[in-house]
Amino acid sequence: MSDTPSILIVGAGAIGSFYGAILKRAGCPVSVVMRSEYDAVKANGIQIESELGDLSYRPDQVYRDGDSPEAAPDYLILCVKVLPGVDRAALIRPWLGANTRIVLIENGLDIEREIADAFPQNPVISCLAFIGVSRVGPGQIHHNSYGRLVMGQYPNGISEDCQRLSDLFNAGGINVKLTEEVVGERWRKCLWNTPFNPLSVLAEGADTDTILDSDGGEDLIRALTEEVIQVAEADGYPMDRSIIDKQIAGTRKMTAYKNSMALDYLNDRPIELDAVLGNVVAIARKHGVAVPHLNTMLVALRMREKLKVKERS
Ligand SMILES: NC(=O)C1=CN([C@@H]2O[C@H](COP(=O)(O)OP(=O)(O)OC[C@H]3O[C@@H](n4cnc5c(N)ncnc54)[C@H](OP(=O)(O)O)[C@@H]3O)[C@@H](O)[C@H]2O)C=CC1
Numbered sequence: 001m002s003d004t005p006s007i008l009i010v011g012a013g014a015i016g017s018f019y020g021a022i023l024k025r026a027g028c029p030v031s032v033v034m035r036s037e038y039d040a041v042k043a044n045g046i047q048i049e050s051e052l053g054d055l056s057y058r059p060d061q062v063y064r065d066g067d068s069p070e071a072a073p074d075y076l077i078l079c080v081k082v083l084p085g086v087d088r089a090a091l092i093r094p095w096l097g098a099n100t101r102i103v104l105i106e107n108g109l110d111i112e113r114e115i116a117d118a119f120p121q122n123p124v125i126s127c128l129a130f131i132g133v134s135r136v137g138p139g140q141i142h143h144n145s146y147g148r149l150v151m152g153q154y155p156n157g158i159s160e161d162c163q164r165l166s167d168l169f170n171a172g173g174i175n176v177k178l179t180e181e182v183v184g185e186r187w188r189k190c191l192w193n194t195p196f197n198p199l200s201v202l203a204e205g206a207d208t209d210t211i212l213d214s215d216g217g218e219d220l221i222r223a224l225t226e227e228v229i230q231v232a233e234a235d236g237y238p239m240d241r242s243i244i245d246k247q248i249a250g251t252r253k254m255t256a257y258k259n260s261m262a263l264d265y266l267n268d269r270p271i272e273l274d275a276v277l278g279n280v281v282a283i284a285r286k287h288g289v290a291v292p293h294l295n296t297m298l299v300a301l302r303m304r305e306k307l308k309v310k311e312r313s
């Protein structure tokens with residue numbers, strides 16, 4: 001592989017466009033597969049306003065579903081939302097070569113298995129993004145805060161492919177923590193996402209301050225987080241309870257923040273309910289762990305989703 005491997009981003013929305021820009025800064029050829037924003041990106045490239053400066057770039061190639069790649073990429077980075085009915089394996093199949101490494105930058109738990117099972121010969125690298133970034137127009141991105149990645153080979157280990165990709169992100173200005181245990185790191189990120197993201201939707205898009213400062217809000221977050229810890233423990237990933245206090249203190253230090261699921265809800269886009277919450281409840285059931293708060297939130301949000309579907313039809 002060359003020092004500047006070829007990158008293909010499938011699903012260049014907020015996350016895909018941003019991390020594509022970082023790899024472009026590191027000197028890599030970066031191409032994108034677009035859907036609704038194809039025309040805008042083909043005509044004008046991707047505009048990114050960021051605290052790191054102007055990260056705007058023209059992708060080397062702009063594709064859409066159904067096109068054929070000029071050559072299979074060294075790294076394919078998948079950044080679509082993890083939603084029921086979206087066959088992520090089918091989405092990436094046409095773009096993969098025998099040596100393509102598949103990189104997932106997506107939220108949720110147990111989201112790698114479907115991809116690893118579909119492509120047993122291609123290495124899968126799993127990443128967690130700690131960032132606030134959003135789409136503000138077709139091909140226009142606003143990077144609000146942070147950007148750190150946690151990365152590891154799935155199901156475990158740190159391969160040379162991970163190391164090389166991590167070096168490139170570092171060269172482009174993004175801090176990467178490599179981990180031998182990426183599934184454990186997913187559990188740790190879910191300690192935040194699983195309580196906060198769905199609760200913000202139940203609370204009509206509430207930000208972090210509103211959630212924590214409402215009467216009973218912090219207690220509810222504590223109860224939800226405790227349940228996630230119990231499921232993680234039953235699944236083989238024990239965690240120190242002191243993490244709950246640290247997480248709440250850390251969240252209180254942030255300026256009031258709307259997470260990605262709250263933004264999806266407020267923009268009338270589907271939410272990643274199963275990836276972030278449903279899969280945790282399913283794993284709890286498998287291990288016989290009672291999760292009454294998580295389950296109530298899941299069922300209430302499923303009802304809301306059902307209503308939305310009825311409203312749209
Ligand atoms: N935004 C953030 O701050 C954070 C996001 N994350 C996670 O990152 C992941 C990506 O989120 P984000 O970037 O915000 O989501 P976006 O909705 O901004 O981007 C998703 C992109 O995937 C595209 N897409 C969907 N289906 C297809 C398809 N069939 N072919 C081509 N493109 C397709 C969408 O296109 P279209 O425009 O047509 O819908 C869109 O461009 C999620 O799992 C999210 O939870 C994690 C941390 C923070």
Ligand SMILES: CC(C)(CO)C(=O)C(=O)O
Pocket residue numbers: 107129130131132192193197258259260261
């Ligand atoms: C942790 C956080 C809030 C930002 O990285 C996130 O994952 C999200 O917005 O869904």
